[in-house]
Amino acid sequence: MKMKKKLSVLLCFILSVVMVGCNAKAPIPEASPSPSEAGAEKESLSLGLISSISALPIIMAEEKGYFEEAGVDVKLEFFKAAKDRDAALQAGQIDGVICDQIAIAIYQNAGIDMKITGMTDGEFVLVAGANSGINQVADLVGKKVAISENTVIEYTLDQLLDKYDVSEAAVEKVAIPAMPTRLEMLNNGEIDAAIMPSPFSDTAIANGGKMIEKVDVDSGMYPSVTAFKQSVIDEKPNAIKAFYTAYNKGVDYINTTDVKAYEEVIITTIGYPEEMRGNIIAPVFRKNQLPPLEEVEDVFDWCEDKGLLTITLEPADAVSDIGVIQ
Structure with a gap:
């Protein structure tokens, strides 16, 4: 009798363990954080420029953190001469440039598909x-x-x-x-x-x-522009839109802020002499837009006359409106 009672107790214990095991829920895997929660890696752009007042909206966008706010990492590379900037572009070291429409014609003639994406003020x-x-x-x-x-x-x-x-x-x-x-x-x-x-x-x-x-x-004779490689436009369209969103915020800041608030940046980054402190006048900048095609055509005609442009290049084929933020 005692043996039977022990077997009964043991059997009941085994059945209870089995029942608990059958009713237990499988552990729920921990959800992966969304890209925004995890801090998605920002796309990056590199821009080559020569120090001049026309670069001020870009420089202020970096100084005020507007590029970071827009979600793009921008690296600015400064050059003393256009030939050094162009060498860096040809070597694939930079994605875009502040240049002029003559440079665009020369790039295109050399097989580098650069597109005008904006114009500068200066x-x-x-x-x-x-x-x-x-x-x-x-x-x-x-x-x-x-x-x-x-x-x-x-x-x-x-x-x-x-x-x-x-x-x-x-x-x-x-x-x-x-x-x-x-x-x-x-x-x-x-x-x-x-x-x-x-x-x-x-x-x-x-x-x-x-x-x-x-x-x-x-x-009507100031053909300075910003431009990016077509391959970069294709690969990073959102980064370029973010770049110009930040550019426009830089324009707003400059146009609504006393120059004394950012005079130090103009002197240290752009290279104005210390003697001009207190007498610097910043231009009124416009939000990013494309140059009129007829102006681009005038420049391309000049390039043809100089023998710099030996291919057929229509102005419309050298511009992209990706940076025109509505």
């Missing part, structure tokens, strides 16, 4: 040396004028000469690609005049140079 200034005797564009006849060949600088000079009926052959163009060198040679009297962007033009004038002519967006 100015080029024709500055004469203090002792050059130059007071107007007509006085450039027989004078040495510093340029960078086959760039917006030479295009600007040619446009000014045409505007004032001065023969291009009557002016001696001196190729000095690096802006700092161009400024130094103007200050030293080794050249008679030079076309330069701010802050180099401002420094030259502060050192005794004379402003002869200013070319900006309102003049």
Whole structure:
């Protein structure tokens, strides 16, 4: 009897364990965090530029954290000359550039499918040396004028000469690609005049140079743009849209903020001389937009005349509206 009772108890225990095992729920796997919860990795873009006031919205977008807010990691690479920037682009070290429409034509002619995705605001200034005797564009006849060949600088000079009926052959163009060198040679009297962007033009004038002519967006002769490779546009469309969203926020900040609040950035990053502190005037910037196609066509025609463009290139084939944020 005792043995039977023990077997009965044991049997009941085994059945109870089996029943508990059958009723137990399988453990629920822990849910994976969503990309936003996990902190999805931001796409990155690299941009090559030469220090000038036209780059200010981009620089302020970096300084104020607007790129990070928009969800894109932007690396800015500064160059002293266009040829160094272009070499980096050809080597695949940068995705986009601040350049000019002449550079776009040259890129396209070389088989690099670069697209204009925006335009910049700024100015080029024709500055004469203090002792050059130059007071107007007509006085450039027989004078040495510093340029960078086959760039917006030479295009600007040619446009000014045409505007004032001065023969291009009557002016001696001196190729000095690096802006700092161009400024130094103007200050030293080794050249008679030079076309330069701010802050180099401002420094030259502060050192005794004379402003002869200013070319900006309102003049219709300022073909400076931002551009990205078509392959980057295809691979990272959201990153480029984010870039221009941040650019536009940079524009809003500059246009609504006293320049004294970001003057230090202009001096340290763009390179304005310390002596200009308190006297810097920032342009009124526009939110990103594309240049008129007829202006692009004028530049491409100039490139053809110079022998820089040997392919058929329509202006519409060299632009992309991906950066025009509505």
